Each structure stands twice: as C-alpha cells, then as structure tokens.
Amino acid sequence: MSKDRPVLVLTCVDDPTSDVVIHELNNRGVPVVRCDPADVLACRLDVAACFGGDARAGYLQTESRRLDLSAVRSVYYRRPSSYAAPRGMSVQDGRFSREQAKHGMGGILANIRGRWVNHIWRAIEAEFKPTQLAVAGEVGFAVPKTLITNNLDAARDFAKDQGQIIYKPLQNSELTRADGNALMVWTDLVSPGELDESVSLTMHLFQECVDKVADVRTTVIGDQIFSVRIDSPYLDWRQDYDQVTYAAVDTPPQITDACRRYLARFGLLFGAFDFGIGQDGSWVWYECNTGGQWHWLELETGLPMTAALADLLEIR
Structure with missing residues (x-):
C-alpha cells in the first residue's frame, strides 16, 4: 500500500492512548491526520463532500492539514468529543446546530472506505448494554443474571431472588461535582432497603454479584x-x-x-x-x-x- 495514504485518527485533544498510537505510526513512516469531528462547531475544521454524478468523496481541513477523504488508508475511531453548540447561540439554535453537525459529519465520515477500528456505526450499535448482554450469552460467555428495569417491584423481586446485587450505569455520562471535578458512578452493591420510588425515574441495570x-x-x-x-x-x-x-x-x-x-x-x-x-x-x-x-x-x-x-x- 502506498506510504502517502494517511491514517485518520478521530479523537479529542486529550487522548494519551491515541498519542502513543500516532507516535508509533510516525516512527514507521506512516502519515497520520488527527481530527476531532466536534471541531466543526468551533470553526477549527472545514469539511466539504459532494454527492451525485462523478463527485469525489470530499476533503477535511484541520488547522494544519488537508485530507482527501478518498485517500484514507484506515480510521482509528477512538474518543471524539461530543458536539457542543457555539457560544452565544440560543437554546433552540444550539440544538439545531448540534444536530446538523452530528448528522452531517457522521454521515460523511462513515462513508470513508478502508479499515475502521472500529467503524462508527458498528461501535454505536455495540454500546448498548442490553444488546451486549444478549450477544454475550449467544456466543458462549458466562453472563451474570441481569435485570434492566424502571419498575420498583421488579427490582425488589430480583434483589430478593439473588440475595446480593450490584448496580452499574447503562452508559457512562459526563457528570461533575459541585466543585467542578468529575463525578464517577462506580459499580457498587445495592441493598434491598436502598431500592425506592426513584427506580421509576429512569432505567437501571441490576446484576447478581459475582463471587x-x-x-x-x-x-x-x-x-x-x-x-x-x-x-x-x-x-x-x-x-x-x-x-x-x-x-x-x-x-x-x-x-x-x-x-x-x-x-x-x-x-x-x-x-x-x-x-x-x-x-x-x-x-x-x-x-x-x-x-x-x-x-x-x-x-x-x-x-x-x-x-x-x-x-x-x-x-x-
């Protein structure tokens, strides 16, 4: 494969894991273009793609590099930032701006040919815990007994049947404490007495506690x-x-x-x-x-x- 075909790394600025991969590729003489798709909303990224007729795949222009999307060798989809509306926009305009950027960028990038690690659509599908649990059981893993529910009675019955259960988030969220520091929700034991009406406010994942x-x-x-x-x-x-x-x-x-x-x-x-x-x-x-x-x-x-x-x- 021609050495002038770059690897596209899609991630945020602060990602040490991508840093070491990029360093390794640079040492091998493999060109790399690093990009955070969310930069399209911060005026740090220009993108254009044409469709229909004999149109080319398009280009992506960062502050330092221009990338022909048809020339991408492979894509490392790591940890891009969430799309954030430009400052000063109204709530409604900001929502519109985010959705346009998300669907425009997502669709353009997903059409890049070449090897993906991992492809954006495949990664999104595999994020959902219920889907993971179902597939894990089908392929032969030993899977703990798990309940996903917003029903208090169902949660209490599950806790009674299992004896000791844990709670874990269905998806990690960006949470902060009052002082601005990051707040983590750990996997933790749940006693039956802790199960109250707040269970009905959203979906929860409860699981038997593995010894x-x-x-x-x-x-x-x-x-x-x-x-x-x-x-x-x-x-x-x-x-x-x-x-x-x-x-x-x-x-x-x-x-x-x-x-x-x-x-x-x-x-x-x-x-x-x-x-x-x-x-x-x-x-x-x-x-x-x-x-x-x-x-x-x-x-x-x-x-x-x-x-x-x-x-x-x-x-x-």
Whole structure:
C-alpha cells in the first residue's frame, strides 16, 4: 500500500492512548491526520463532500492539514468529543446546530472506505448494554443474571431472588461535582432497603454479584489477544488505581473463541472485554467496550499492544 495514504485518527485533544498510537505510526513512516469531528462547531475544521454524478468523496481541513477523504488508508475511531453548540447561540439554535453537525459529519465520515477500528456505526450499535448482554450469552460467555428495569417491584423481586446485587450505569455520562471535578458512578452493591420510588425515574441495570477473586481485562486487537489479571480490594477496581496489581495471563481457548465470535457479530476489530474470575477459576463476562483504554496495561505488563494496534491501522 502506498506510504502517502494517511491514517485518520478521530479523537479529542486529550487522548494519551491515541498519542502513543500516532507516535508509533510516525516512527514507521506512516502519515497520520488527527481530527476531532466536534471541531466543526468551533470553526477549527472545514469539511466539504459532494454527492451525485462523478463527485469525489470530499476533503477535511484541520488547522494544519488537508485530507482527501478518498485517500484514507484506515480510521482509528477512538474518543471524539461530543458536539457542543457555539457560544452565544440560543437554546433552540444550539440544538439545531448540534444536530446538523452530528448528522452531517457522521454521515460523511462513515462513508470513508478502508479499515475502521472500529467503524462508527458498528461501535454505536455495540454500546448498548442490553444488546451486549444478549450477544454475550449467544456466543458462549458466562453472563451474570441481569435485570434492566424502571419498575420498583421488579427490582425488589430480583434483589430478593439473588440475595446480593450490584448496580452499574447503562452508559457512562459526563457528570461533575459541585466543585467542578468529575463525578464517577462506580459499580457498587445495592441493598434491598436502598431500592425506592426513584427506580421509576429512569432505567437501571441490576446484576447478581459475582463471587470473584480477581478481574481480567482482555483486549482484542485484530487477531491478537492480550489478557491482564487485575487484583484490587474493591468491587470496582477503578476506585483506586494505587491499590491495583497487574499480571499478564493466558486467555483460555473458550474465552478466545467467544471473544472472536462476539466481535464478528458486531463487525468489530477491537474490543476491551471485562471479566470476573470466580472462586472456581471460571471467567464471568461483564461487558465489552469498543473504545476501551488499554495503554496503561501495556505500561504495567510490557504487552505489545501499541504495536498490534499500529499493525492493524498500517495494513502492511
């Protein structure tokens, strides 16, 4: 493949994971164009695409680079910003502006030919926890008993049947504390007494509590699979990274096969799978993040994950 065909990296400004991939591609002499699609609303990105007749795919102009969309080698869809209306707009105008940008940019970018890691539409489909749970069971993972509901009686009956349950968000949201710092909603135990009428205000995900001895993050990058055991005193190990220890482990063949079937069902080339290791050594599936973090695990274990990602994008 011609070396002048760039890799397009779609992500926000503050994304260290993309930084290391771009650095690796630069070291290999592979050109890269980095872009945050949301910049179209901040006057930092010009886009034009024509359709019909013999029209070309169009171009994308950042503050420093111009990209012919028909020349893209591959796309790394990582962590683009949410579309935010320009300052000073009314609420109605801002809503209109965001929707036009979202649908215009999304449609233009989705038409880029070449390898996607992962394609925007496939990634969106695979974000929904109920869909993940259904597919995970179908491909052979051990899936915890799970209830998704806004019905208080259903939640109380589930808690009574399972004995001990946990709550986890159906989707991570950008939340802040009163002081402006980020607010995280951790996976946590829920007692029956905590279930009240507020359950009816939105959808909730409740799950049986797995009697685990450790967690595992299994990162699939194309044909390569990397599993890291994560030991922590917390139910949700993300609560304190200073108390976490890591160790690279072999991935059981049945887990490898199920991971590949799962990604194939969604048309994905990358997936960050989370598991719990039960008292009997079995791996219990929790979720799969199509844009999950992985680089810190490479730093902790030495697993060659950056090189694997760059291989996938370089398409040698």
